[in-house]
Amino acid sequence: MDEIDLQILRILKANSRTTSSDISKMIHLSVPSIAERIRKLEKNGVIDQFTVKLNRRAMGQHCIVYIFVQLDGSAETHKFREAIVQSEHVLECHHTSGEYDYLLKVALAEISELEGFIMHTLKANHNIVRSNTVFILSTLKEE
Amino acid sequence: MDEIDLQILRILKANSRTTSSDISKMIHLSVPSIAERIRKLEKNGVIDQFTVKLNRRAMGQHCIVYIFVQLDGSAETHKFREAIVQSEHVLECHHTSGEYDYLLKVALAEISELEGFIMHTLKANHNIVRSNTVFILSTLKEE
């Protein structure tokens, strides 16, 4: 990965539909070269996927919360992991250091759905010692 | 937005380079109709942008942390906001409810860069009462 690759990545991050011929005009490199570099960036796993960023409000996700979760040490964590990862409400799930074990980023249509999520998805058959929910009031930056 | 739009969004989210003619074969709708629906989804702000998801490791971001920040009530928050939003290390910045005021998601090359980030970007000339850093050990899901 050289400086040219980084330029290409920057352009694609801003707009993944930018064509190789468009990029060619921007960075003065031939179209086949650019196409090949993009192929390699994909093959090497630098580019995970081409995707679209959806507007949460337009998608009806008006309530975004972070939930910290502490698991019972004796719990079989893989069942918890499976249930969480499969939930369509869970945008992110990280294993964390510190006071808690996991940090979830959760999207809900509205706040009234939170209780159901915590009761039925989060605490259903998982030995959760405690959890702590942080509400997002507004978002200044989100890549 | 009807069910067909949702199908199109699902396909584009998985791969934003899927062409209208490819989608046409998947959902049995004519190419011009699909092209027009995508245009409208963009125009209406449902699709924020076409982008690529980059692999953090490949990009040399080996250290991801969440940092909670509490500001001095008298502080001029807009200066803090500007500095944070402009930092290339800050992936996300949310205004939150609860014990702290802001939650940042920060990407660093390695843990040794954290001190510099906290000292020079976070606490430089901003009246920060306290902060709390949570380290990501591993990520199970990240949309």
Next chain:
DNA sequence: ATTGAAAGGGTTCAATC
């Protein structure tokens, strides 16, 4: 919303440097 056709443009390949 669909169909069909025309036009324009992007991608890819092979050969070359």
Next chain:
DNA sequence: GATTGAACCCTTTCAAT
């Protein structure tokens, strides 16, 4: 690795239904 030129394919657009 990068470039060029040509062939092919696809996308877009328009008009008519």
